[in-house]
Amino acid sequence: MKKLLILSGKGGTGKTTVAASFLRFSGRAVSADCNADAPNLHLLMDTAGKPQRSASYHSRKAAISPERCMACRRCIQTCRFEAIQLYIAPKEPADAKTSHGRTHGKRWYCTVNPYACEGCGVCAHNCPRKAISLQEDAAGELELYQLRVGQLPQSHLGRENTAEELHHCIQTLSTARLKAGRSNSARLVMEIILAMEHADPDAPLAIIDGPRETQSLAADSIGSADLVLAVAEPSVPGIAGMKRILETAGTWQARTAVCVNKADSSPEHATAIRQFCQERQIPFLGFIPFDRQVPAAIRAGKTIADVDCPARDALLEIYQNAMECLNKPVPETQ
């Protein structure tokens, strides 16, 4: 399986739009959406039924038993994440049903803020009353969508549908959905990618809509990709973001390529990006023009591949270039 990881250093450059169109151009493929705090690749695809869900326990949280807690505050002192506070019950207990009532009339005890807690276990280790336990925390759910990928007309593909495609017109999309206020993590990104590989191990191509935060880019997710495609936007922040991605990918020695979205919104920055790539010998795959039909298609929940417009033609060319890059043998490094 060849893995194409699509990234952008800045938000809104069109990562998901590119990933969705690539999926429509490809035949048998699997895909993953690593933006677990707000996944939306599936919104652009034709999903068959509800996703298959499974809980993801990629973290744990401390929990303090108020009955045992003596409010010695050792946990508060040792916690590096400022995740524990002292709870002081109101002076006059309103009624016995409040938490104050349930705690054997205790006036104060320590409580954990689950959002700040990282689950390191230092507080549990230090608690003299053994009042703290670490509990598995379901931060979210892994989701596996089946996508219906009815064949595109030949004119849209630039080639004929292969026999395999006609039979395997179902693709799998692996993603996850976090609860509000929980963060994506390198571990979760790996879980998503593993679930994707597991769903169809023989698929020749995997298209991964990468996480938007660079900190989630664990060594494994970027290192295992066969090609990292940076979708850049022609603007000062867009170029800064692209350089950050290339730098991060460089530290993992991943192969990279660049394409520019909304190219004519600022032609001088677009050419600057191409020049930058030529100087660094990074394959430059093409420009996607700013096309009024693109926002309209997204508003309607369609991919660009389904709309006959200049942006689609550009994307198809970029897709073919990317496949060429992907299938080129890796040059041997001395």
Place this chain on the structure above:
Amino acid sequence: MRIAVLSGKGGTGKTFVSVNLTAAAGQAVYMDCSVEQPEGRLFFKPEDAEETPVYTLRPEFDLDKCFGCQKCIQFCHFNALAYIKEKPALIPQACRFCGGCKMVCTQRAITETRHAAGMIEEGISGRIHVVTGVLNAGEPSSIPVIRSLLKRKAMAPVPIILDCPSGTGRSVMEVVSGADYCIVVTEPTLLGFHDFQIAYELLTMLEKPLGVVVNKADEPYMPLEDFCLEHQIPILQRFAWTPTLAQLCAKGEIAIRHDVHTAEDFRQILRQLQKEVLG
């Protein structure tokens, strides 16, 4: 008055709104909390920026004292310690500096040293105080830099605009919990609306008042309009996509200094904010 500007989806124009809103306020503080990709300073170009490093702790091993009990490795929940050649070794990208390994070591073989996780950059751009948090590449957590950033206080009672990281994760929550009012920037598309709902869910959970700015609003997107009406969320402003505005942003210019209409639009947001926050 602390105003957080956030968006579920990336690229909706968080930085555009927060930079211009700060500029429209005249005297104000701009805090860039998107520490992984701080972009506000590209617009403000602050002068005489002063840098203060943000430190976290990192364990160091005295291998002569270590006799290989592996207690530290068993304790580490972040899998940041490996046992290589009968000695513990640190994987710095995974370490969250909880201090657990030092605590369990019976031989006192572990000490902690300061390590720069990022920095805070402070500078002046006209009458605007620009404070930027910068996270070093490869750091596992942005929280230490964000916390240190939020602890900075304004010298005068001026509005503080907080430019949040993208998404709705933990770091956004950290910024938003200290804010008096939240502006959610969204765009009128299926994806924009989907992510807006997630941001709305987070803000209701935190009981924060919010308003919406719809960016790239060429046509109204009915599901979003209906949602705001139903949940009584004020739409503070709508910005249409224009080539002039796009050009200005691409060049790293502050739009309100070049375009009078945009300037008036932002002043209108400020007036409405005054009303919403001060009652």
